[in-house]
Amino acid sequence: MWLGVDVGADIALANAMGREIIAAGLANEEFIDNATSDFAAYRSAVEPYTLTYAEEITGVPAAVIRETAHTYARADRAQICWTLGITEHHNAVDNVLAIINLALLTGHVGRYGSGLNPLRGQNNVQGSGDMGALPDRLPGFQHVENAPLREKFERAWHKRIPAKKGWNLSEMFDAMELGVLTALYVIGENPAQSEADQHRAINLLQGLEILVVQDVLMNATAAMADVVLPAAASWCESDGTVTNSERRVQRVRRALDAPPGVKDDITILCDLATRMGGDLGPPVAESIWDELRSLSPFHTGMSYERIEQLGGIQWPCYDESHPGELYLHGRLWARPVIGPRAPFHAVAYKPPAEWLDDRFPIRLTTGRRLDSFNTGVQTAGYTSPLRRRETIDLSPEDGRKLGVAEGETVRVSSRRGSVEAPVRIDSTLRPGLAFMTPHFPNEVATNELTIDATDPKSGTAEFKAAAIRIDKVEVGVAQD
Amino acid sequence: MGSESELSELQPTWQFLNPIPQGPLPTIPEPAAAPEVELIIDGRETSVPTGSTLLQATKSLGIETPTLCYLENLTPVNACRVCVVELEGSRTLVPACSRKVEAGMQVQTDSPRVRLSRRMVLEFLASSVDVSTAPELQQYMGQYAAEPERYGPSGPPALGNERDAAVPGHHVAPDGATAGTVEQPVKIDNELYIRDYSKCILCYKCVEACGEDAQNTFAIAVAGRGFDARIATEYTVPLPDSACVYCGNCIGVCPTGALMFRSEYEMREAGTWDESAQSETDTICSYCGVGCNLQLHIQDNEIVKVMSPIESGVTQGHLCIKGRFGWQFMQQPKKK
Numbered sequence: 001m002w003l004g005v006d007v008g009a010d011i012a013l014a015n016a017m018g019r020e021i022i023a024a025g026l027a028n029e030e031f032i033d034n035a036t037s038d039f040a041a042y043r044s045a046v047e048p049y050t051l052t053y054a055e056e057i058t059g060v061p062a063a064v065i066r067e068t069a070h071t072y073a074r075a076d077r078a079q080i081c082w083t084l085g086i087t088e089h090h091n092a093v094d095n096v097l098a099i100i101n102l103a104l105l106t107g108h109v110g111r112y113g114s115g116l117n118p119l120r121g122q123n124n125v126q127g128s129g130d131m132g133a134l135p136d137r138l139p140g141f142q143h144v145e146n147a148p149l150r151e152k153f154e155r156a157w158h159k160r161i162p163a164k165k166g167w168n169l170s171e172m173f174d175a176m177e178l179g180v181l182t183a184l185y186v187i188g189e190n191p192a193q194s195e196a197d198q199h200r201a202i203n204l205l206q207g208l209e210i211l212v213v214q215d216v217l218m219n220a221t222a223a224m225a226d227v228v229l230p231a232a233a234s235w236c237e238s239d240g241t242v243t244n245s246e247r248r249v250q251r252v253r254r255a256l257d258a259p260p261g262v263k264d265d266i267t268i269l270c271d272l273a274t275r276m277g278g279d280l281g282p283p284v285a286e287s288i289w290d291e292l293r294s295l296s297p298f299h300t301g302m303s304y305e306r307i308e309q310l311g312g313i314q315w316p317c318y319d320e321s322h323p324g325e326l327y328l329h330g331r332l333w334a335r336p337v338i339g340p341r342a343p344f345h346a347v348a349y350k351p352p353a354e355w356l357d358d359r360f361p362i363r364l365t366t367g368r369r370l371d372s373f374n375t376g377v378q379t380a381g382y383t384s385p386l387r388r389r390e391t392i393d394l395s396p397e398d399g400r401k402l403g404v405a406e407g408e409t410v411r412v413s414s415r416r417g418s419v420e421a422p423v424r425i426d427s428t429l430r431p432g433l434a435f436m437t438p439h440f441p442n443e444v445a446t447n448e449l450t451i452d453a454t455d456p457k458s459g460t461a462e463f464k465a466a467a468i469r470i471d472k473v474e475v476g477v478a479q480d
Numbered sequence: 481m482g483s484e485s486e487l488s489e490l491q492p493t494w495q496f497l498n499p500i501p502q503g504p505l506p507t508i509p510e511p512a513a514a515p516e517v518e519l520i521i522d523g524r525e526t527s528v529p530t531g532s533t534l535l536q537a538t539k540s541l542g543i544e545t546p547t548l549c550y551l552e553n554l555t556p557v558n559a560c561r562v563c564v565v566e567l568e569g570s571r572t573l574v575p576a577c578s579r580k581v582e583a584g585m586q587v588q589t590d591s592p593r594v595r596l597s598r599r600m601v602l603e604f605l606a607s608s609v610d611v612s613t614a615p616e617l618q619q620y621m622g623q624y625a626a627e628p629e630r631y632g633p634s635g636p637p638a639l640g641n642e643r644d645a646a647v648p649g650h651h652v653a654p655d656g657a658t659a660g661t662v663e664q665p666v667k668i669d670n671e672l673y674i675r676d677y678s679k680c681i682l683c684y685k686c687v688e689a690c691g692e693d694a695q696n697t698f699a700i701a702v703a704g705r706g707f708d709a710r711i712a713t714e715y716t717v718p719l720p721d722s723a724c725v726y727c728g729n730c731i732g733v734c735p736t737g738a739l740m741f742r743s744e745y746e747m748r749e750a751g752t753w754d755e756s757a758q759s760e761t762d763t764i765c766s767y768c769g770v771g772c773n774l775q776l777h778i779q780d781n782e783i784v785k786v787m788s789p790i791e792s793g794v795t796q797g798h799l800c801i802k803g804r805f806g807w808q809f810m811q812q813p814k815k816k
Binding site: 110112119120121122123125126141142143146149216217233234235236237242243244245246248250251252253254255256257297311312316318322323325326327328329330331332333334338339370371373377378379380381382383384385386 | 498499500501502503504505506507508509670671672719720724725726759761762763764765766767768769770771773776778781782783791792793794800801802805806807808809810811
């Protein structure tokens with residue numbers, strides 16, 4: 001089944017499914033009673049989400065929502081997988097909570113073949129979080145505001161660690177705006193082109209006192225930097241580990257010699273520390289990994305040798321006899337449940353931050369195409385027969401209404417910016433929905449259109465829902 | 481918007497300050513153990529679980545069975561017949577790769593009849609196909625003393641797209657003095673990989689990998705009949721006009737080099753391809769979060785080919801266009 005839910009209507013869909021599952025008597029009462037909390041509040045919160053109401057909001061026929069709910073609830077094993085279509089919204093965390101509620105309601109979590117799967121979009125997004133590249137966590141998801149955990153790291157590192165969590169990416173840009181953040185060190189990212197509302201992002205980056213960029217390639221952000229540190233590619237010019245979507249820690253290995261003068265990330269960071277009067281130890285991937293193992297219980301059992309032997313290990317892996325864990329939350333099926341109960345969270349549907357109106361009547365959502373990746377820094381390097389450069393994809397209905405033809409260049413505008421792009425008619429789009437990618441920012445700066453309305457809980461911007469208008473470009477008339 | 485949000489403290493109630501306690505160790509529910517089946521292979525008694533193939537049974541005894549169209553991550557298609565074994569009571573030889581074990585089977589894997597059949601399969605293939613980049617097949621030819629030369633010199637190659645235009649039932653019988661050949665021009669229609677069907681033994685592996693066994697793209701199938709059978713896109717259009725998504729999983733499974741990275745093909749043409757100077761390093765793809773295992777083939781500090789180990793539990797040897805071909809950025813002038 002393909003539901004074709006309206007962009008940004010996911011909570012209405014999930015809540016309606018939840019209401020239907022309860023009403024049909026398909027909720028897993030044993031699991032709810034023994035392993036969860038706050039069910040009563042959830043049940044009242046989803047009560048208004050009748051199938052008819054959800055159909056109005058989501059565009060999915062009531063009968064289809066009902067069938068989906070029943071199929072999911074009755075399945076022996078069921079998983080919900082999602083990507084940035086759920087999380088790049090101003091209410092990203094609420095979207096995820098609405099999905100978690102469904103898994104708790106049916107007991108489709110903590111068992112083989114069931115569960116909740118956020119599919120990661122980059123090869124080490126999971127690993128970055130695992131290693132504490134989050135504003136509130138130390139390596140192994142140990143909360144920085146938990147004093148005993150923090151003190152463990154302080155003892156190992158002989159340094160005081162700020163006892164308060166830091167800023168996420170969106171908060172950093174806000175801090176630049178307020179003039180509180182004046183120095184930025186960017187490793188392996190291209191925020192000048194990847195941030196929503198690109199005009200604002202570039203202005204703020206330009207206003208910094210110092211911008212340092214460490215990257216494999218000279219991307220647009222590096223071009224703005226005061227200092228560029230050329231880095232070896234982590235996946236083939238360095239040794240180390242990455243963690244994939246299934247929490248599997250795997251080895252990356254050095255296969256190529258980096259060009260002369262180019263160092264790997266670890267060496268650059270250790271050298272910098274030395275210049276600043278510190279000592280991070282030898283710049284050797286395995287010894288740093290072993291230090292991590294001594295501080296993060298999730299990783300303690302993962303020696304390089306075992307990672308190699310077992311074809312990667314899924315955390316948590318508490319000791320060298322532990323095989324790693326195929327799925328999480330099995331504790332919820334112990335009776336009595338081990339640890340805290342899993343709470344339901346009542347969440348309400350809220351439409352995308354930017355409403356459609358007469359001036360900006362079309363919903364723009366952004367995403368990737370198969371052969372390209374993010375701002376195209378890497379994928380620009382190879383010739384893909386599938387590549388057709390950037391287009392504004394429109395439904396056939398919208399194409400007719402606007403009087404624009406395939407291949408015709410049009411002006412696409414939002415409240416923040418305006419770009420020109422050729423039209424591509426895509427019959428898989430529903431009327432009112434347009435699609436673009438961030439892959440060719442030097443030709444079509446799609447992120448000049450996107451909105452940086454961010455989710456206060458995750459700091460993620462609403463790349464998936466902007467309001468745009470499309471105007472014909474008259475030949476021979478200068479555009480502003 | 482940034483201006484609306486203060487840098488105030490966020491108080492998410494959903495965050496655990498404390499680590500989640502350790503639960504019971506996750507397990508995969510064990511399927512009911514299949515009862516063992518007893519059979520005799522080369523005079524040795526053995527038992528394997530119900531549902532095993534003869535190939536698995538021979539392997540469990542340490543007997544090497546040649547295979548060309550079989551691969552662990554594909555469904556057996558029984559196309560090449562090089563794995564045949566002799567089964568008592570069976571009129572014909574049976575393919576070990578797909579024939580399931582039955583109680584009391586008596587199997588010969590190295591009888592004169594088996595050896596003759598394997599030898600002839602290899603000779604038929606090598607007399608009509610260019611096997612110069614098929615190391616496994618060459619090894620089997622040595623093992624079974626195959627002499628493809630005895631079918632005579634190679635007949636004339638097909639010109640242009642003659643073979644693609646062959647109509648079923650219109651096959652022209654050979655004159656008997658020369659060996660029929662599938663030799664034809666190499667298809668070079670995109671930057672990423674070439675198709676040299678002069679080297680194709682019709683093992684179907686690429687079709688399987690493009691279809692239900694891996695990619696579910698169905699860009700290619702076997703067209704034509706008999707000696708005119710060939711791997712084709714729909715209506716034999718060039719790849720860029722076909723459904724191909726350039727995952728290159730067909731290259732990964734091709735046993736003869738008929739499907740080849742364009743980089744490898746061009747180096748071979750230029751005489752610079754040198755496997756003795758190449759090293760192989762396993763690493764992880766730099767793109768999405770699946771974590772596909774890559775095996776980088778390196779020559780002169782450059783990536784010349786990317787494969788994926790079939791043993792990898794993550795994708796069993798399969799990749800997408802980015803992992804297979806998206807590494808050129810490493811080899812451009814960079815880090816100025």
